[in-house]
Amino acid sequence: MSDSKFDRRGFLRRGTTAALTAGFVAGSAGAEETAADTKGVKADGRTFLEPAKEIPVIGRWDVIVCGGGPAGIAAAVRAARDGARVLLIEANGCLGGIWTAGLLGCLLDGYNKPGITQEIFERLDKRDARRYRRLFEPEPMKIILDEMVQDAKIDVRLHSRVVAAHCDEANRLKLVVTESKSGREAFAADVFIDTTGDGDLSINAGCGWDYGCPDTGEAQPFSYIILLTGIELDEIRPYASGLPGESWAVPKQALAKLIEQTTGHGPSYASPTLFPVRDDVFVLMANHEYGLKGYRTDDLTTGTFRGRAEVNRMIDGLRSLGGPWGNIRIVATPEHIGVRASRRIHGRYTISTEDISTGARFDDAVCRCTFGVDVHSTNPDKSKSIDNRGVRSKPYDIPFRSMLPKDVDGLMTAGRCISGDFFPHSSYRVTGNSVATGECAGTAAALAAKNGVMPHELEWKDIEAALGRPIVQ
Numbered sequence: 001m002s003d004s005k006f007d008r009r010g011f012l013r014r015g016t017t018a019a020l021t022a023g024f025v026a027g028s029a030g031a032e033e034t035a036a037d038t039k040g041v042k043a044d045g046r047t048f049l050e051p052a053k054e055i056p057v058i059g060r061w062d063v064i065v066c067g068g069g070p071a072g073i074a075a076a077v078r079a080a081r082d083g084a085r086v087l088l089i090e091a092n093g094c095l096g097g098i099w100t101a102g103l104l105g106c107l108l109d110g111y112n113k114p115g116i117t118q119e120i121f122e123r124l125d126k127r128d129a130r131r132y133r134r135l136f137e138p139e140p141m142k143i144i145l146d147e148m149v150q151d152a153k154i155d156v157r158l159h160s161r162v163v164a165a166h167c168d169e170a171n172r173l174k175l176v177v178t179e180s181k182s183g184r185e186a187f188a189a190d191v192f193i194d195t196t197g198d199g200d201l202s203i204n205a206g207c208g209w210d211y212g213c214p215d216t217g218e219a220q221p222f223s224y225i226i227l228l229t230g231i232e233l234d235e236i237r238p239y240a241s242g243l244p245g246e247s248w249a250v251p252k253q254a255l256a257k258l259i260e261q262t263t264g265h266g267p268s269y270a271s272p273t274l275f276p277v278r279d280d281v282f283v284l285m286a287n288h289e290y291g292l293k294g295y296r297t298d299d300l301t302t303g304t305f306r307g308r309a310e311v312n313r314m315i316d317g318l319r320s321l322g323g324p325w326g327n328i329r330i331v332a333t334p335e336h337i338g339v340r341a342s343r344r345i346h347g348r349y350t351i352s353t354e355d356i357s358t359g360a361r362f363d364d365a366v367c368r369c370t371f372g373v374d375v376h377s378t379n380p381d382k383s384k385s386i387d388n389r390g391v392r393s394k395p396y397d398i399p400f401r402s403m404l405p406k407d408v409d410g411l412m413t414a415g416r417c418i419s420g421d422f423f424p425h426s427s428y429r430v431t432g433n434s435v436a437t438g439e440c441a442g443t444a445a446a447l448a449a450k451n452g453v454m455p456h457e458l459e460w461k462d463i464e465a466a467l468g469r470p471i472v473q
Contacts, residue, residue, distance in 0.1 A: 055177060057186045061087045061155070062449035063442070064176060064189035066162050069097020070431040071415030071438035072195035073145050074116045078442030079193075080152035082466065084449050087187060088154050089178060091161045092335055095145040096138070097197065099431065101335040103225045105136050105283045106242070106275055109371035110432030112472045117435045120144065129277075135242050137277045138227065138332075160185075162196065165205040172454070173205050173410040190449040192411045193441045195434075198295050199343035199417035207407045209343040211293070213422045218378035219341040220426065222289040222300075223269065224307025225334055228282040228315070230327035240282070241273045248273075259286065262317030268310060269376070270384035281331070285338075287311055290380045294339035304337050340376060340416075340429060347419025348456065349401035356424045359394030364460040366403070367436035368472045370395045375426045391423045397471070398428055400460060403441055409454045414441040436471075443467050 041048050061084075065076040068090030076088040092101040099105070110117045111133070124130040129140035149156055157178070164177035166186075175188045194201040199209055212219040233240060239255040241248050252271040260266040272286030287310050289303035311330070318325045354360075356373070373391050377383035402419040403412050413419070414437040416429040443466045448455045 055184050055186045057175070057188055059087075060188040061085050062189065063087075063191050063193065063445040064089065064187055065193045065195055065442075066176060066201040067097070067195035067197060067415070068092070068095040068145075068156070068158075069195060069197060069415065069434065070099060071197075071434040071441075072097070072193070073148065074435045074438030075193045075195055075414055075442035075445070076154050077116060077148050077152050078439045079446040080149075080154050080442075082443055082446035084442075084446035086152075086154045087189070088149060088156045089160050089162065089176070089187070090156070090158050091196075093158055094142045094335070095149065095156075095158075096141050097336075098338055099136075100138050100142050100145070102338045103138050103227055103283060103332060103334045104285070104338060104431075105138050105141075105227075105277045107134050107136065108430040108432055109369060110134070110435065112370060113367060113432050113436045114469045114472075115436070115467075116439050117432060119148075120435070123148075131277055132242055132244055135275050135277050135283075137281065138283075162200045162204060165201060167205055167408060171206075171407070171409055173408050176201060176204075190410070190452075191445040191455060193438075193445055194345070194405075194411060194413045194417060195415050195438055195441075197339065197342060197416055199345045199413065200295075202345045202405055202408070202411065202413060202417065203343060205405075205408045205411060207405045207411075208346040210346070210421075211343055212341065213378060216378065218291070219293065220376045220378060221269075221340070221380075222287075222292055222294070222303045222307070223285050223338040223340070223376075224287040224289065224304065224311055225283060225285045225338055226311050226315075226330050227332040228274075228284055228328060229280055229331050230329045231280065231282065231324060233276045233279045235324035236274075239274055240276050242275050255286070258321075259314050259317065262320055263313055266384070267314060268380070268384060271386065284311070284314075286314060288376065288380070288384060289337070290378070294342035300337060300339075307337055308333055341425065343417055344420055344425055345405050345413050345417050346407060347402045347413070348404045348406045349399050349419060351396075351398065351402050351418075351420035351424040351428070353391060353421050353423045356393035356396045356427060357391065358396075360396045362397045362399035362401075364400040364463075365397035365471050366400050366440040367398055367433060368395050369393075369398055369428045369433050371427050371430050371433070373423055373427050374430075375423065388423075388426075393424075393427055398433065398437060400440065400444070400463065403437060404456045409456065412441045412445060412455050414438040440467065 063079045080086045160178040160180040166175040269288040275283040292299035377387040415434040
């Protein structure tokens, strides 16, 4: 399914008020509309006309990063270290996104990524919070990311959701509006980076986007991930995934059979994964929520309720076995259900299935993706596991152009909302690539703000020089 570019001016007339400077306010409705309609609920009972009001502009920054997940952390930290004054806006009560609020204690496709990815690994090691190279405890990750943004002197706003954006007549993004306990507030910047995962900033600015598989419109399912304790690795090793030199598939199959034995039916994800982040602390990904959209609140609510119910049934069933499973219990459930697929923002280049199948190389390569095609089945009637439909990938480059929205200037994307087709997205969406694209976006944003130009006007050689490192190591 594809959504064409929004009518930006129409959107701004219908949307939120936005102040560009302390002395200038742009109304959320045109003057003629405000005069013509009565305040309150319209006669049809289906529309509420919100009175126009002034929204305070809290301040101006060189760079504003919206979304504090893996891509957003990297973008903000790198931009600040490169000399920019940075504001980082995050909807949850912690930084880290899927790593922390989503409880996914696994950093995939990060070993060949230099820079901030390696720094995060090192910080995890100093806290004795990493296991088997890629697995880590979500809670220590929170404080690590707190320290990174504080050390970089980044301004951070948690509990703040992007709800609107304002572009000038030249289609340059000038301002973002958030909603929080403090009400509606506006923030201005020279350059913006959308690392919301769902492309929330980009679509509010007026960017076009794609969603799901082009032939069906279906998208990958959510996953409700949980943190467990009460079991010991040595006693349940045949069911644990991610151990060095051991099979990934065999433990998944064994765990699926055990869950089916204790609950009477298999898990909604037919390849359940039990990651040991300590010998007695585990991350479990065994739930799939199909047919839901990550940008719909009703769907997020439905998925959360169903996911929580299913994982509790699973754990109750495993506990009933006694023995090594007799004391298993849930330590934490996610603040936010894990969303794999959402909006893919139209960029100046779209990574294609052919690109990943041939291992494409680009002159403006941000990083090299080595993670394979990983489509979690979109249709549970056909499969409840991985359904790549015969598409395979070779290591390929992610070009900077795929991070530059084609509809709006002064804006970059990083993480899983960059421009790509359905199958490439299933590969580059993992967090190692999110960090790498975020880091590049941060450097480019700082460079653009310093030189008074738009990110798309930068020379790639200058960005590459500023990064000061090869794309792979």
